[in-house]
Amino acid sequence: MPTDQFALSSDLINELLRGMRLRGVEYRRIQAGPTFGLGFAAKPGHAWFHFLAVGNAVLQMEDGTTYALTAGNAIFIAHGAAHQLLSHTDVPVQDIDRLDGAPLGDAVSAVDTGTDASPTPTTVLFSGCMEFELGSIHGLGRLMPGLMLIDAGGQRYPGLVPILTTMEREVSAARIGFAGILARLADVVAAMVVRGWVECACGNASGLVAALRDPRLANALLALHQQPGRDWTVAQLAEQCNTSRSVFADRFQMTIGMAPLRYVTELRMRLASQWLTLERLPIEEVAQRLGYTSQAAFSRAFKRITGKTPGLSRQSRQSAVS
Template structure:
């Protein structure tokens, strides 16, 4: 398979460093020979599935089907509704209506395997979480609905030992397995995203094109590393080693927005994530980190971009659930 030109490694590192899975709730699921599990749409979230034992068909909302076998990992970064089935026409039951037994702080167990079957036909590890790409959050909108990794294939070097470790943890249920599985899932999801980015993001435009631009990528990297700096168009252009006018025109053409508007939107994305997931950071501290001289100036910019106040985001963080 021919790969598109790779993105600069520094930008890929920045993307993966900022990637977080928040509010994760995992389920260890084992089934009999026939099953149909439904997963409702979860905007702003991602679904993660690892099939440890057996086979299944993943059916998307659009009717598309993906055949899964033991060792396969699936990431649905936009949280679209779907089903996992033993057969094409098997009835589907929403997973959220099935009783689950707690196995840890963030993991529960579901067992639909009939008592007449000594061994489950399928065993899988499922997660639903807030999918946070930090300052690169715009990339989630252009990711494929379904990102499939064959844990036994050659496309993902290094994935096989992690998948083997996940299988051991899923099947053994040893003490502390929940925390180990969560960390392995973080790493596997990052590998899937990295592969997609390295392959050129399937030709996605806008931010991805800018990341591949040898000039614009320099200013983007500097901006994402230090979003609180007093950025001007001149300063961004200097990072790209081109004139202000050429930089502004190229930035507008490739990304579709003016440079300073992009700076403000990036800051507000970061602010929203910090306010939602980092209770210890006050609004004043967030404003200071993002380069605002006063909390009032920050709040005005935040409301203009996000449509509500920073305080409303902070108050609503407890309402976020997978």
Template sequence: MSNLLPSAAPHDLASELLLGMRLVGVQYRRIEVSAPFGLAFGEEPGRAQFHFVARGPVFLRSPDGTVHRLDTSAAVLLPRGGAHHLLSDPEPKHACKDVTTLSATDLCPTVRGCADIGVCHGDSTLVFSGCMEFDLGGMQSLVAAMPEAMLVGTLLERNPELCAMLDAMERESLSPRAGSAGILARLADVVSAFIVRGWVECGCGDATGWVEALRDPRLGKVLVALHREPGRHWTVAELAAQMDSSRSVFAERFLAVTGMTPLRYLTELRMRLAAQWLTRDREPIESVAYKLGYGSLAAFSRAFKRVVGRPPGALRGHAPGETRNAKESTA
């Protein structure tokens, strides 16, 4: 196994987070619509939503009812999706029969790719919208701690390079050319990564629990080690040494922050990675078992079924994200 870096601060953990981040199964739409309108996005379990406003303004009513104004070049990521609306006017007076309403069925059909949806009769609003599986790899549990809506907002002040990316998105949205869908998808990946990193750098808002590790350099070193080498045969003593503490102090701190024992965390991390490698990357079961440190396919299969609730072979042909309701288990 490779050696760890001499030190691993919280920003190293954030780097691990972003390295594992992917937007999977993305369904993009270029939406041009004239006021008054309401764009309704329904519940899509396990699906995130990304919006970029190429020509605004537009108002986002988030799942909890909070309204955010999105001007031209604004971007927002809803990591857990949820029922929300994009509106020409935030006031209820426009919730009437003359409002053009498009449902999630129109905006996120089952086919992948990028298509145009246009309902225009004068000056129009242009939105680039993506519906996708928001995959953070081994750190998927962090999604639950994120706010409902993550806006670019003050990110532009700390990351002026984002302006060039948003400008590029605006140009691609306003003047579609060959390959625009792919370019917009990749730009959305990068902007989403900036949004997530900005949230981490700002202390993860009011989030508690697991994300306390991002604020704790010593515990962060342990999580970085686990995520970098999930197949290593870790012992509690080795992990305590990463934190430079006794086993009892380390185990108590780890349990208090993550809500589980270190070895249980390692097992669940391995099974999350296994599920993704089997479904998303289509890796052979034997290869996954070996990479995660299991000496036999039988041992891996038993651990996988105990955590996920079914054998690894049952995941073949299933889309990423179908294993998220895993059973809780001990390591």
């Protein structure tokens, strides 16, 4: 990849990762003996992450597909699909939510599935479930594969093993403040997973992923995400890519699947939802940030795209969390 294209892609990935959010993270340290079967129910809107620190396991998806795992392997299930982690495919399965867990701290628990026969567990898993939001890059989360098998020690994820090992150590030691450290480390792990996917796993992908890797569109996307409140025209966006208005508009529509100005509007409303519900910004401030001349104009645009008023959207989010 030429240097200038790599630098541009790096800027876009930085923009993506800055907007990524993990919410409602729940962690488990799972210790198991030679025989175990753990079931993880489907959780739409969430992601599952598992790191096999010690031992071997079999991952079985809902359709029956199985994958052999060894120590150092990790799993990222972006859309919260149901799955099982097993010692063997013919063992009885227990729902992980029905197993008693000893609380180790805020949103962290230890689960022991029966290691009494051995002083040392033969399998140690680090597991997390979280709401996973890929920030302002419209629709990127939907493009991620449902299952990502990660060789934590491989070249695609340099530096991942020490972070995962540190997470496991923090859970085991349960030192003061470890839950906050886990939350920050989880952000880093998720960012590494997303970066590895964009860099290496989607070279032939269509849609937004292809646009992220296309220097003929990347400048415009970067400008949009850095200045979402600017009163953009298609001609101005085309200038960012040193191409004509018609060529840019056609390529944008063909690659991303929507017209440039429609993308601008949806980007603004996606940012508005985050600022209103997560950062709790006043509606008037959100409207100003996004370039609207009045709160009323912003509210009309927000309802047209999301189907809700800004105030109702904030209340719905509060109700879902409480």
